[in-house]
Amino acid sequence: MAATTFRVWRGDKGKGAFTEYRTDITEGMVVLDAMHQIQAESAGDLAVRWNCKAGKCGSCSAEINGQPRLMCMTRMDELPANEPVTLEPMRAFPHVRDLVTDVSWNYEVKKKIRKFTPRAPDAPDGSWRMAQEDVDRVQEFRKCIECFLCQDVCHVLRDHHKHDEFIGPRFFVYTAALEMHPLDTGDRLRDLKEDQAIGYCNITKCCTKVCPEHITITDNAIIPLKERVVDEFYDPVVKLVRLIRGKKSS
Amino acid sequence: MAEYERVEHDVLVIGAGGAGLRAAIEAAAAGARVGLVCKSLLGKAHTVMAEGGAAAAMGNVDDRDNWRVHFADTMRGGQYMNNWRMAELHAKEAPDRIHELEAWGALFDRTPDGRILQRNFGGHRYPRLAHVGDRTGLEMIRTLQDHAIHLAIDVHMEVTVVQLLKDGDRVAGALAYDREKGRFRLFSSGAVVLATGGIGRAFSVTSNSWEYTGDGHALAYSTGAELVDMEFVQFHPTGMVWPPSVKGILVTEGVRGEGGVLRNSLGKRFMFDDIPDNYRPQTADTEEEGWRYVTGDKAARRPPELLTRDHVARCIQREVREGRGSPHGGVFLDIAWIKERIPNAADHIRKKLPSMYHQFMQLANIDITTTPMEVGPTTHYIMGGIRVDGDSQMSTVPGLFAAGECAAGLHGANRLGGNSLSDLLVFGRRAGEYAARFAAERGVAQPPVSEADAAVARALEPFERSGSPEAPYAIQHELQRMMQDLVGIVRQEDEMKRALDGVRQLRRRAGQVGVTGNREYNPGWHTALDLDNLLTISEAIALAAIERRESRGGHFRDDHPDKDPQYAKFNIVIRRGADGSMQLERRPIPSLPAELAAIVEEQKS
Ligand SMILES: Cc1cc2nc3c(=O)[nH]c(=O)nc-3n(C[C@H](O)[C@H](O)[C@H](O)COP(=O)(O)OP(=O)(O)OC[C@H]3O[C@@H](n4cnc5c(N)ncnc54)[C@H](O)[C@@H]3O)c2cc1C
Ligand code: SF4
Ligand code: SF4
Ligand code: FES
Numbered sequence: 001m002a003a004t005t006f007r008v009w010r011g012d013k014g015k016g017a018f019t020e021y022r023t024d025i026t027e028g029m030v031v032l033d034a035m036h037q038i039q040a041e042s043a044g045d046l047a048v049r050w051n052c053k054a055g056k057c058g059s060c061s062a063e064i065n066g067q068p069r070l071m072c073m074t075r076m077d078e079l080p081a082n083e084p085v086t087l088e089p090m091r092a093f094p095h096v097r098d099l100v101t102d103v104s105w106n107y108e109v110k111k112k113i114r115k116f117t118p119r120a121p122d123a124p125d126g127s128w129r130m131a132q133e134d135v136d137r138v139q140e141f142r143k144c145i146e147c148f149l150c151q152d153v154c155h156v157l158r159d160h161h162k163h164d165e166f167i168g169p170r171f172f173v174y175t176a177a178l179e180m181h182p183l184d185t186g187d188r189l190r191d192l193k194e195d196q197a198i199g200y201c202n203i204t205k206c207c208t209k210v211c212p213e214h215i216t217i218t219d220n221a222i223i224p225l226k227e228r229v230v231d232e233f234y235d236p237v238v239k240l241v242r243l244i245r246g247k248k249s250s
Numbered sequence: 251m252a253e254y255e256r257v258e259h260d261v262l263v264i265g266a267g268g269a270g271l272r273a274a275i276e277a278a279a280a281g282a283r284v285g286l287v288c289k290s291l292l293g294k295a296h297t298v299m300a301e302g303g304a305a306a307a308m309g310n311v312d313d314r315d316n317w318r319v320h321f322a323d324t325m326r327g328g329q330y331m332n333n334w335r336m337a338e339l340h341a342k343e344a345p346d347r348i349h350e351l352e353a354w355g356a357l358f359d360r361t362p363d364g365r366i367l368q369r370n371f372g373g374h375r376y377p378r379l380a381h382v383g384d385r386t387g388l389e390m391i392r393t394l395q396d397h398a399i400h401l402a403i404d405v406h407m408e409v410t411v412v413q414l415l416k417d418g419d420r421v422a423g424a425l426a427y428d429r430e431k432g433r434f435r436l437f438s439s440g441a442v443v444l445a446t447g448g449i450g451r452a453f454s455v456t457s458n459s460w461e462y463t464g465d466g467h468a469l470a471y472s473t474g475a476e477l478v479d480m481e482f483v484q485f486h487p488t489g490m491v492w493p494p495s496v497k498g499i500l501v502t503e504g505v506r507g508e509g510g511v512l513r514n515s516l517g518k519r520f521m522f523d524d525i526p527d528n529y530r531p532q533t534a535d536t537e538e539e540g541w542r543y544v545t546g547d548k549a550a551r552r553p554p555e556l557l558t559r560d561h562v563a564r565c566i567q568r569e570v571r572e573g574r575g576s577p578h579g580g581v582f583l584d585i586a587w588i589k590e591r592i593p594n595a596a597d598h599i600r601k602k603l604p605s606m607y608h609q610f611m612q613l614a615n616i617d618i619t620t621t622p623m624e625v626g627p628t629t630h631y632i633m634g635g636i637r638v639d640g641d642s643q644m645s646t647v648p649g650l651f652a653a654g655e656c657a658a659g660l661h662g663a664n665r666l667g668g669n670s671l672s673d674l675l676v677f678g679r680r681a682g683e684y685a686a687r688f689a690a691e692r693g694v695a696q697p698p699v700s701e702a703d704a705a706v707a708r709a710l711e712p713f714e715r716s717g718s719p720e721a722p723y724a725i726q727h728e729l730q731r732m733m734q735d736l737v738g739i740v741r742q743e744d745e746m747k748r749a750l751d752g753v754r755q756l757r758r759r760a761g762q763v764g765v766t767g768n769r770e771y772n773p774g775w776h777t778a779l780d781l782d783n784l785l786t787i788s789e790a791i792a793l794a795a796i797e798r799r800e801s802r803g804g805h806f807r808d809d810h811p812d813k814d815p816q817y818a819k820f821n822i823v824i825r826r827g828a829d830g831s832m833q834l835e836r837r838p839i840p841s842l843p844a845e846l847a848a849i850v851e852e853q854k855s
Contacts, residue, residue: 047772054499056605057290115397126353
């Protein structure tokens, strides 16, 4: 394949401009390979965050031709040929340098979510019995590689900057995994409603569309959580039943 | 005095993969104030990539399994070069460590009666690997991470340690820089745990990420700790070979555990032609028996595709060299064929091997449910590393502990798949416990400021040479190619001597390396600083590999293709001499206590 032009956002702390680079593309190359090649050829200090180069760690998130994607899983031959490729950092987080953003907000949010609290073990050796079908549902959520692309694309964060009030799709997935965990006894519904503003989500499904792990974020995580919140706080019958039974919804 | 931020912890854990996280959790539980440092973001360490599973003799799938069998399997796989105390502790404690993960929220795949499901893997006699599809490492690291964030652990993300500092003979802390700003941070601590992972980036074809530059190995060595078994590098038999940009990315052994078979260009299952004698009693004679084994027939023996990794890798290499390879220089790994045996094979494959399905679809345009993959050996793991005490994980430097891939001993000459994830848990926990104890007894040490200043000055040198023609990436690539060609899967004395010369030349050039730009998130600078570590461990690997004039486990010599009983008696230990040169010593292996020797004997049949 021939040389391709890349327009790469370069700069610090939000200030910057596109710089053009040309590099040769060979069969099977992904965008991250091209960035490495540019580093080795002409821009040794081009800042790129990456780690596994196999779509497993969620480090290399960026906006490729305006789309939030993993650089290591975007093949050059999926992009329009003979057109420059545009690379920008994720826009929903503070900029650090070039393609790198400060995603530490996500780590702070996670700390505030009530932790996993299992019921007493089922067997004397301290282990539990769970059916695969109950585990399956949660395993979908646990595929998350914390790339934060869903956070990047969600308008509540990206356009409305509600980082102080709203936890974003990644952490609805995380909370759903805890709430639907067969062993968990915690209750996070009040937090979801009051401190995490699940109500801001208007189910645009943009998050689901960009998830590289194909987690059905909206249908399988957010909507069921919203339903539980409604049941808990707005449906007196369900609430009464639960009070009597003394347990959370499962 | 140079400028740096000063931080104090009772226990400083360097590395936040499975081993580092588990160590930090244990130390925090013991009441220590813990600092956890990692080069990348939390949750991104190499452990996240592990696919197949974690080995623990729980006996959920086959109740004949127990710690004795696991112990014997580990020793046999390691060709008895292992630290037997570690092999014993590992086999005994792994089940508890797995159950503990479940108590912290991990969700492993289940057996029909609701217990943790276990899968077959090379060298393990019974199905033993707890797993989650083919993303076990992600489940493990996320469970540990999510547990750790609720404990008293300060996490320093995207911070790289460049030097360990001593106070007298004990370790006293470390000097590090943060990626974002390029500022220095000086850690004082009562104890340090190294959990920095491996060295794969010393080779050009590897399944390892950029982080694997042997930092922990080199940091420990420079501080006076001993390294051991550095000649034993594991080349995993199945990495991707095509397209070029993904060459080396791992194809999990789980593919073979689920029934995948290896064929050459003639369509032959060549692994049946070369079964080592000590494995013959446990290996299937026919394809039919092999299939019965992978589908759970307890009377059947395993197919030869599930022999140990060193052996399978060399058989693949031989097929390719003798002209029976696949179009891009590998062999064929076929899982699609199971459609001849089971209904809904395509769904079954996607369910059992989702990331592999995804990886080949996305990176190579290959649907593994219909088409065989092309695979070949890739640098995967180092058995060698920091020499530690089996119980406490302390190195030969007081207060310096090591766990996980950067420590040595458990795996001997060859690691069995799945034994690393359990290693991280068992010995991460032990390192954390003993480090906390050491720190409590001895108190926080104070690293000498002069040493820290000197380390800062050295780290900044590449900026003073910004006009230099020596670029860090070029030197790194040259080193990788050289190690791959000359100290790779098949080794020879004269080639390795050339590699040693090459390392010395590259070291001179690395001393001239210049970088451009400023200190903020500058990968050129980071690469320049990693070079020193890569060169140190490359030299150690080559030196040890020259000294071992036989073939054993991961170490194969074309000029000495057989095992030599003389060499079964010692490990090769590497240490920095008083003059700063690398010194090597043959250290006798202590004999097995009678009880463990009896287990090895009883499990031989
Ligand atoms: C693709 C792949 C699949 C695998 N599958 C399996 C499997 O199925 N089963 C199995 O048992 N094993 C498997 N392994 C091996 C296993 O994953 C690794 O050996 C193991 O995860 C290493 O864990 P660790 O905790 O020692 O180090 P890692 O998880 O690699 O963590 C190292 C940590 O050290 C940090 N670090 C390194 N240098 C520095 C420094 N200078 N300063 C600060 N921090 C530093 C890094 O940032 C990182 O946080 C696999 C390996 C690969 C590559
Ligand atoms: S569905 Fe909700 S969470 Fe997802 S992007 Fe839209 S508003 Fe955000
Ligand atoms: S849910 Fe999907 S898009 Fe969001 S962080 Fe996880 S893997 Fe990334
Ligand atoms: S580098 Fe790990 S997901 Fe891209």
